[in-house]
Amino acid sequence: MADVLVEVEQGKLQGTTGHDYYGGKFFKFLGVPYAKAPIGDLRFKAPQPPEPWTGVKNATKEGAECPSADMFFSFYVGQEDNCLNLNVYTKELPKEDKRVKKAVMVWIHGGAFTCGSNRSFMYGPEYLMTQDIVLVAINYRLGILGFASFKDPSLGIPGNAGLKDMREALRWVQKNVGRFGGDPDNVTIFGESAGGASVHYLTLAPSTQGLFHKAIVQSGSALNNWSWGKNNAPEIAKCLGYKETEENKIVEKLRKESAKAIVQSQRKLKEVFASGKIRPWGPVVEPESPDAILTEHPSKIMQSQGGHKIPLIIGYNSGEGIFFELVRRTVPGVGIPKHLEHEIPYELGLVKGSERSKQMAERLKKAYFGDKECHEDIDQMYKLKGDTCFIHPIQRTLKLQAKHSHQPVYAYRMSLVSSLNYFHTFAMTKHFKTTMFCSLLSMASVKFLPSAKESVLNMLNKVPKREMNGVVHADDLLYLFPTFFTPPIQRGSTEDRYIQRFVKMWTNFAIHGEPTPHHDEALDHVKWKPVSHENVEFLDIGHKLNMIENVDGDRMDIWDDIYKNHLTV
Secondary structure, eight states: OTTOEEEETTEEEEOEEEEOTTSOEEEEEEEEESSOOOOGGGTTSOOOOOOOOSSEEEOSSOOOOOSEEOTTTOOEEOOSTTOSEEEEEESOOOBTTBOOOEEEEEEEOOSTTTSOOOOTTTSOSTTGGGSSEEEEEEOOOOHHHHHOOOSOGGGOOOSOHHHHHHHHHHHHHHHHGGGGTEEEEEEEEEEETHHHHHHHHHHHOGGGTTSOSEEEEESOOTTSGGGOOOOOHHHHHHHHTOOOOSHHHHHHHHTTSOHHHHHHHHTTSOOOSOTTSOOSSSOOOOOSOTTOSOOSOHHHHHHHTOSOSSOEEEEEETBGGGHHHHHHHHSTTOOOOSSSGGGSOGGGOOOTTSHHHHHHHHHHHHHHHTTSOGGGOHHHHHHHHHIIIIIHHHHHHHHHHHHHOSSOEEEEEEOOOSTTOHHHHHHHBSOHHHHHHHHHHHHHHHHHOGGGHHHHHHHHHHSOBOOOOSOBTTGGGGGTSOOTTOOOOOTTSHHHHHHHHHHHHHHHHHHHSSSOOSOOGGGTTOOOOOOOSSOOEEEEESSSEEEEESTTHHHHHHHHHHHHHHOOO
C-alpha cells in the first residue's frame, strides 16, 4: 500500500489497488477534491480551485456524495463538505524512467440533475479497467444546490453551478491526470441521461475549449426539453415555505438552511415526465460574465454552428419511453395523459388551450394512436414519450452536429436485451413493491454482506414481469459499469461478450478517435461509419452489430415536419 502514492498540484495522495473484471490489477485514488467545499459564501456559486494540503491525503475511500435524494429509494444522501470530488482509476503509474500517456475517459453521471453520484456501487470501474485507459468519475452539485438561478446580478447566482463544477473537474484533470499516467491531450468525456445532456452542454460552452477532445453522449442532449431549467426563485421559495418574494431575502434564508432541508424540500414540487413543461432544476442561459458557461440557448447554438468540432458518439436506447412506466409507479398522481397537449415540446411555444395547440395534439393522437384513446395502447404511449423526451431531440442533435462539424459523428441505437437489462425488469415487473424490496436488499448486501447478493438477485429474477420490446432508458449502463444489481458474469458467457463489445467500442473511440478501427471478430467485423449530412446511418447494437439507415424514420418524419413548421428559434 505504501507505494501507491501520487503527488498532484495540491499535495500527495495515498491510493490503493483494485482488480478489474478479469482479475487484472489497477490503482485507484478515491474522493480526491477538485474544488473547495461549496459551503458558506460558496454555496450556489461557481466552484473555486482546491486548496493544498500538507502531508499525505488518504484517497483509499470514496468521498461524500453531493446532497440529494437517493436515485432509487429517495432517502437523503451526501454532504456539502468535499462533495466536489472525483475518483481516478489507472492500470499504470508513471515512473521516472518511463513516460506513460494513456487515453483519459471522464464519466459524468445522470440523475435528472437532482440525484446520482460517482460512487462505485453504481458505476464500478471493473469493466472499463480491462482496457488501457485512465478513468475519472466526477461528482457535481445537484437540484437547488447545483442549479439555483436568480435574476438579480448582484447576488452572483445566475445558475449552472453544477455545469461549472464539471468544467472545474476537467480543469483539474488537465493539470493533474498526467501524474496518473493519463494524456491531458487525449480526454474523452462521456455520460448518460442528464450526464449525456451535460456532456453535450459542455461541447456548447466556449470556456471548455481544450479541456476535452472527444465526447460520448448517451440518451441525452442539450436539445432535450427536460434538460432545460429556468430562473427558479419562486419555485425555491415555494418548496421551502418562504413568504418572501425578493430574491436577496430568499438567498439570505437559503444560506442558513441545512443541505438536507433543501434536498427534502425539492420533493414537494412534483415533476412530470413530459416535454411540454419546463423543469425548475437544470441548466439555464446566463448573462455574459467571466464565469458564464452558457450564454445562448442550445437550440440557437446548434442551429447556427453546432458544438465543438470534435469526434462524437451519440445515441439512444430503442425503448427510452418505457421509462415513463417507472415514473408512473414511483411518482404519486402521475397517470396516462387524457389529452396530448402536454406532450407537445415546450420549445415549440404553442400556448396550451389554443387552437394550434389543440390541432397539434389531435395530429399526435392520430399519428400514434389512430382511432384508439391514449389509455388503450400503453405501448404507443411509451413510443410517444420516448420520441418527444429523448429520440427526436437526439436525432436533431446528431444531424445538426454532422452538418456543422468536419469531425466524425457516430450514431447508435441500442436494441440489446439480455439478463443485464435491469431497468427493463424494474419497469415491467408485475410486483413492483417486491422488486423494490429485492433491489434494496441487493444494495444493502453489497455494503454489509456481499455473499448474499447472488441469492437476492436470484429472488429478483423470479419476480414475474410483463414482456415488452425495447431497451429502457439507462439499461446501457449495465454494459459499461458493474452495479449493486449486476448478476455474477461468467467469463466467455453471452453477457460477457456483450460487456466487452460495449467496452471495446467506447475505449477504442477514446484511444483512437473511432470505435471500430480494426476488423475485430469481437465486434462482428463491423465498420461503424460516421453520419453524413445527407445519409444518417446508425449502428444498431443488438445481439449482433449492424449498420442501418432511417432508424425510427416514419416517426421522426412526423416530428421533423412539426419542427420545420413551428420552431421559431
